[in-house]
Amino acid sequence: MAERRHDPQRRDRIIDSALAVIAGNGVAGTTHRKVAQHADVPLGSMTYHFTDMDELLLEAFTRYADRIFQRYSERVLAAHSIDDLIGAVADLVHRDLVQSPEDLVLSLELYTLAARQPEFRRITHRWMRNSRSALERFVDSETAFDLDALIEGLFIHTSLDQTARPRADTERAVRRLLT
Amino acid sequence: MAERRHDPQRRDRIIDSALAVIAGNGVAGTTHRKVAQHADVPLGSMTYHFTDMDELLLEAFTRYADRIFQRYSERVLAAHSIDDLIGAVADLVHRDLVQSPEDLVLSLELYTLAARQPEFRRITHRWMRNSRSALERFVDSETAFDLDALIEGLFIHTSLDQTARPRADTERAVRRLLT
DNA sequence: TAGCTATGTGTACGATTGTACTTATGATCG
DNA sequence: CGATCATAAGTACAATCGTACACATAGCTA
Structure with a gap:
């Protein structure tokens, strides 16, 4: 042995x-x-x-969601004004997320599991709730939902599209949503 | 036999x-x-x-993307004004997508494959390009990108969140983005 | 220190899978 | 009408997988 x-x-x-x-x-x-x-x-x-493959996946994605949220909230909570927030969101979409294609894969894999299994949906639930409450330091809760959704969509589409999307476009979109 | x-x-x-x-x-x-x-x-x-499992998946998701885009473009192209468009988007998010949880699962599974395999990314590419060009009947191409991303994010978050999101909130968000 | 328990290691096994291959048969067309 | 070939059907097989299990050993506690 x-x-x-x-x-x-x-x-x-x-x-x-x-x-x-x-x-x-x-x-x-x-x-x-x-x-x-x-x-x-x-x-x-x-x-x-x-005990299970599912237990392993559950723990892995729990750790992943916490990790991503930490980076997310660091960016967001460092802002002190709406303009800061817009810059922070642009950083998230154009720097953090695009730089590591791993995160795209892992996020989508987690969403896929969450769409079919309640155990994994609890992870995404908590993740989304945390993200929104970080945004709620700056905007009301309905707008926080919208903004979080926009970030999600921009993240996925910008990553999957591959054509370089100008950062200024993202900033403009966020600014519009926050008006 | x-x-x-x-x-x-x-x-x-x-x-x-x-x-x-x-x-x-x-x-x-x-x-x-x-x-x-x-x-x-x-x-x-x-x-x-x-010949392959991959070939089957490829054909299946190609059909799926075409099918979803058809419904999407029917809704969007039926609009004749920005107000119509806002209503059409709300219909997409709150009626079509939420009503069939199947579509959430299938979309996410496709994105997941697209994130790792170029063959599947070609499907999502075409899908996104088609969706955007439908929107470009109403808005410029940069705004079309933003709006498509917002729809995506709202679709995913609204579906995964499960708490009933008021349709009026979606309409307000879309209206803001189109200003 | 003695012994017990948590942890580490190697292997075996039944189940399931993708895929290939042989054989059969009916639709089509010269 | 007969031959040919695309399609249908059944089965076999090697590979891989999740999981169980028996055994070894180190660290902790009494």
Whole structure:
């Protein structure tokens, strides 16, 4: 038998590896074996730390949503005026999101799961609620919903479209919505 | 051997069955056998009519995108004024899209594939281009991009959120964006 | 320190899958 | 009307998967 390792953060590493494998292969192409290999862990560890594939996916996407929201709220809460907010949104759409295509894949994979399974919808629920309440420091709750939706749509369409969308266009659109 | 059937539209039926199975089980849970069963067709027919699982998915989502765009453009092109357009968009978000949760699942599954595979991105490309050019009957192309993105975001967030979003809010948001 | 428990490791197994392949048959057209 | 070929049907097979399980060992606690 190979050398046994003391590895206290193994569970954490498996979760991060799961996100990496999902980003590369999609949920459909994610297997215990691929995640185990990426985490440099024997197959047996998978069933020890996670009873289910679903449990692994659930924890992975929970971590992902928290991570993305943190970046989101950092940008948004750093603003001190509506003009700042418009710039922050443009940063989100044109800098953060586009720079890492991984995030597009992972977000869409999560939405796809959420559309069919209530457990995952709880993750997106919390995510959306958090995002909106960050925006509500600047606008009323109805407008926060609209703005969050616009950011979502711009993110997806800008990422999928691939043709460089001018940042000024995004700023103009956000400004209009906030009027 | 069972009775042989003359079945000229079998290929078509398989494609529609694929969409039904995807809506119910996701792309990840879609197998040749499930699609064959739904289409009431022997397993052998799958590899005869489609060389690949990918070919089947590609044809299925191509059909789906065309179908959705047709409904979309019917709504949009029936409008004769900006006010009409605002109502048409509200219809899209609050009537068409929410009424069939299937469409949410299928759209997200398609986006998910498009995020990782260029073949599927060609489908979403064409879809978005078509949608925008319908909108360009009423607004300039930059605004068409924004509006299409807003519709997308509202569709996803309204569907996933589940809390009844007032139609008036959507109309107000669209009106702001078109100012 | 003794022993117990949490953690790590290797492997086996039944189920399911995509796909290929053989054979059969009916529609079509010269 | 007969031959040909596109289509239909059934089955086989290797690969891969999730999961279970038996066994080993290190760290903690009493």
